[in-house]
Amino acid sequence: MEQKIELLAPGGDVDAIKAAIIAGADAVYCGLDTLNARNRAANISFEQLIGIIRLAHQYNCQIFLTLNIIILEREFKSIAKLLSKLVNTTLDGVIVQDIGMFNIIKKHFPTLDIHASTQLTTHNIGQIPFLKKLGASRVNLSRELNLREITAINKVCLEQDVLTEVFVHGSLCVAFSGLCYSTSASVGNSGNRGRCSQACREEYETTPSGHNFPLNIKDNSAFFDLPALIDAGVHSFKIEGRIKGANYVHTVVDSFRKQIDGFLNTGELTEDGERLYKVFNRDFSNAFLRGDLNQSMFIDNPRDNSKVHAVNKFKADESQAISVVQIQDVEQNLQADKNTIEAEVVEKIKHLSIEKVPLMLKFSGQLGQPLSVTVTTEGFSVEQSTFTLQSTSLLRTSDKAFIDSTTINKRFKSFNNAEFLLKDINCDNLASGLSIPFKELTVLKNDVASRLNNSVTVLPEVTLPPLVSHPKADAQHDKKAKLSLLICDEADVELANVTNADIYFKLPDAYKRGCTKYIGFLQQNPRLIPWFPAVLIGKDYDVAVNILEQVKPALIVTNNTGIAYRANELGIKWIAGPFLNTTNSYALLALKEDFDCSGAFISNEINASQMRNIARPENFKLFYSIYHPILLMTSRQCFFQQSVGCEKPRIDNGCMLSCDKSTSITNLKGVSFAIDKQKAGYPSIYNQDQFLNMEIIADLSHLFDGFMVDLTNIGAGDRESPDKALLIQQFEELLSNQTIDNDSAVTQQLNNLVPESTNIQYHNGL
Template identity: 75%
Template sequence: MKSKIELLAPGGDVDAIKAAIIAGADAVYCGLDTFNARNRAANISFDQLVGIIRLAHQYDCQIFLTLNIVILEQEFKTLIKLLNKLVNTTLDGVIVQDMGLLYVLRKHFPTLDIHASTQLTTHNAGQIPFLKTLGATRVNLSRELNLREITALATVAKEHDTLLEVFVHGSLCVAFSGLCYSTSASAGNSGNRGRCSQACREEYETTESGNNFPLNIKDNSAFFDLPKLIDAGVYSFKVEGRIKGASYVHTVIDSFRKQIDGYIETGELTQDGERLYKVFNRDFTNAFLRGDLNQSMFIDNPRDNSKNHLVDKLKAEKGESISVVQIHDAQQQLQVDKKQINASVDDKIAHLSIEKIKLKLTFASEQEKPLTLTVTTEQNSSDLSDIDSKTIVLSSTSLMRPSEKLSVDQEAIEKRFKNINNANYDLVELNTQDLTDGMSIPYREITTLKNELLAYLNDGIEVIPEVELPKLARHPKPEGQKPALSMLICDEADADLANITDGDIYFKLPDAYKRGCTKYVDFLQQNPRLIPWFPPVLIGKDYDVALNILEHVKPPLIVTNNTGIAYHANRLGIKWIAGPFLNTTNSYALLALQEGFECSGAFISNEINRQQIMQIARPNNFKMLYSIYHPILLMASRQCFFQQSVGCEKPRIDNGCMLSCDKSTSIKNLKGDSFAIDKQKAGYPSIYNQDQFLNTDIIEDLSHMFDGFMIDLTNIGAGDRESPDKMALIKQFEALLDGQRNASDTLAKMVPESTHLQYQNGL
């Protein structure tokens, strides 16, 4: 395990990456124009990436590439072409969300170091070994965790030889990362595809508590918490900001560099953090880290807070009697300061070059002597004042001898070497004037010479041959088998439904429990027909209780939306199915779950459309499932949504809030769309779409692909609307699966506020 502390910087474009490097970042993460979760950033080309890697390594800085979105089946062909190029660079790591991509990387591209993205919502002790099994060498933790929880997970990570990253600065999502579907449901702009439209930053109609931006949370900053994070065992301090410019990146990274170095040298924090307020910010909070979730985490303005901070600082220094003129002068000075920051950063990065290295090849041959290749590379020095030039000579093993049939001449050499251009080198000269005609050596030696050249140009690393993914076998479900109807419940009284239906009944377990809770162990043992359904987020003691349920009930089958539970179910020999919140969108994700953890089946993501589903290949002895009726979760949060909407008498969330609060309300955006805010007892605060998801089309379209369709009877997210009668719903869905097409019309009348837009739009 490495012991150094890493400062990991964002790089949205070339200038921002240069700014991070010159400011002292130990590593920079950046994205290409595809397959990354910040498509609003400028991003970079592949050729630029190679130049950036070369530049960064000159400054002892690593480069990580973001491939942190869910991948669609048809994209793997293009993705493999990219990976085949990446393995022949000196890239230091790839950041990944999709479990199918984790599978492909571990199996076919083992030289690429894999980092698990925060989009994988990692927050408990089972998820770290789960991701380690899939090939991850480091894990970026969920941003909602507190210091005690991070410390506990750092111990687990150390046991599994895994490095931990924690976000220490930048924008905060109010929702759990990877579990926000706010704009996916309405417009197909999925955060899991890098197209988040930032519904949490939108303006809404003024709420009862007087807020217009009720979901807008302050920026995160652990600037003064670095010693505690170091003591906790965190390896990498990650700064968010790939849509920010070079001046922002340089200011933040330079501030953190000085803070880290000063603390290591003196044992004290030496920086006051004021420079952080001179670049874009929404004010700062460290409330998640402190475990103090209070109303002060929100700010009713998503725009730059620099001017407001300046005014507040003036008032603190001079009292409330400051004049309008003083405020104006200070704000004018702030603008001057910002321009100076921009100019200073531009000046600092002006000499940094990512241009290709110039390459010259000179061939020479004489009878009874080896064929020689003189390789000259030229690039600008780091200060652009000189040219760095290197020359080596490569030689064939055999000697050149006369040949009437074959000749290693200009034509033969150019045919094999003229396309040696790559993202790192620009072939500016190919000199064959010193070749002697009529001479030859075995042509395999020319190939060897070319490979030696490629290895030299690749920093001595042998070129890795291209990988082609083997064609996936499609295993149909048993012929003539109709999809079964299953249902999800959360009310213990609904366990009686087991008496009137033969379908599987899943029982949704809570997100939170009293410490040492055994209630659900007894309940599930008394109702063996019920299949436990584990939620996506289980933190700290709640994970411990959920694990205790798993270990003591030992059900024959579970559904889990949490990979930590999946990891332990596999270790206990319990069959498990991947729930819909694991965001499975491709065949390789199914193979990853089956081969790595003996998964029995999976719910296919509701974010993808008919065509995207059709391309998925079912693994052998694996069930494919799909939810056809459920509330559409837009986001779930560890923070309270009621403080900013209807108000709450509690100034902060305490331990009792999760277990006892069961409020509901709604907010409305400026377009007039209403969204239900729902908080179930022992559940996380959540926001739901105004329409229910109802997809009866898939039964006619794709019944041949699926083993079962699920309906959600929990009534969660319904707000104050009256829910349809459960028995009547079951009857109509059973009729629909039996081929009674008029049941579709009946269901549409029973659920008038419904949509299946995601099935039409896809990702």
């Protein structure tokens, strides 16, 4: 069977969507003005969405709606109203991040096709069956993957009947999507809520290696890698750019359309890609795709690179030095090209309309005849431009409840809606003083609605059933929350001698191929509860699974859904870690019902009021981290190359396993951030402050079964770590009292032990 290649385009506003359609996109993804991960885009209204779907389908283009943020408890009522409207459209799919959103769509709106967002950080083969069971028909793979890794995942996708999307062009995040908390930690602008403030594009004080934009990475472009991606089994080539305008979208989509079609027709790449440099870009890199994470991926300028490229290309074509006048000519020519592009796009899209479909209803009927309604639409499908429906009963005389224009207007005025402009309700040919049973008038209205909806029955609005909040598992409501500890140093196992707390052992992000070291270690220390990290790619996932299968612990904590899926298969109890971004009751319900999850950490991104009404599933435990380093972002790329410098030109597996550097960068506001790289860990950036939340113990102990203290020292940099045994002692005393007195000895002692701390997220929330 011939492989279908989909070109999936961004649409941040109506003009950009029109530009994508006319340029030949097979599908467009766009967002409403709420609930999507590009809040900075103009976005569209529901009314515009209806017109866009109709326009796109005329060009055999699909429309996918982005609902790709984490959801708060209070939002599900309005979400149910929105989904109830979406199921009565011909929308082609919804893009989802939140596990709770998967749950309600699968249960209550099964006709909606669900796509897993890139925010779910999908990067290993175990995550595919997890997402399939949640209800996903396709997944957007992490941008950090190389071709070999994509190919391996696609084999599993084929087995699971799941389609894959890969970003082939546009902005690159230096951090793993879904695991960036860079501005959430300070001002509540979370990337998981579509409010990314792009801290990675900020200017910083000049680093020792001479860079002012040390986190700024070039744009992604796989323009010349399309054959390899086709061979890898990728279904959809996705272009990033929902905050870009129509000129950008049309140019990029048209370029990729020609490149794809040229290759499919000739077996060769026919386009040189130069047009891509005439619209916004930060220069291009395909290093992630090639698996070559080198220094050239960075660029010390987050702004448009198109002028620089044009000048450099002109210099390369000349055999001698060029003058300032020549440079000005090149820049003017580029601007002229940009103006031409804009004029051409305006001309191409100006005739495309998303206006409502004009609708006219004409009622007629005489005594002893059925009530007839003739429906006329303009600009709709030809075969349904006019149709007539009739009541089952015949009109009869009535002294009281007769049907007249007032009654009909009241019943049928709702057809003036997001899709139709009700221009006229004509009752001139309806005799007066006649009636039929009013329930038949409702049936007639529903029949009209069904015919206008392509003969699909209009589904009623769904009201989500109330959730039951169950008492704490194996405990009474007033049972005190238990302390748990997270360690990563094997020497810290000795802390078991000073506490009865649960002890989680954080396993590495990376391993030597076939590593068995941790199997013996965990078997020798059965009290340790394995803690699996968020990102496990390729061989690292294989080793982690082998640890799980060989040790077969009674309980694990995992931040990776691939490990969660395998644990569920093996009958191992598991707890969802804090980096699964769990923020609502429906996410807990999905984890419990679909994967027999035993408990979950509630996200530290939400505040007290946002977590207060979360409903606990039956026999399910809730946890919260009260002390930990504040992770801002984790990357597959090296943060040291652009900060303090590194003699290695690229990051490789040896770097992952052996590098344990730390440094810091400071932005122009004077705020410093710690860069930390642990052995066998991914490069990460942390707040200088630690997270310390003692308030939640007094506020919400009734909600939580356990509070965790992170003793891993990760992100501490050169700072001296507090005495761990003393920390444990103070936290245990704090939990035994469950009241917070700022002047108490234990509170003062903890503040002394952790002098640089904050719990601003607990107050800001999302």
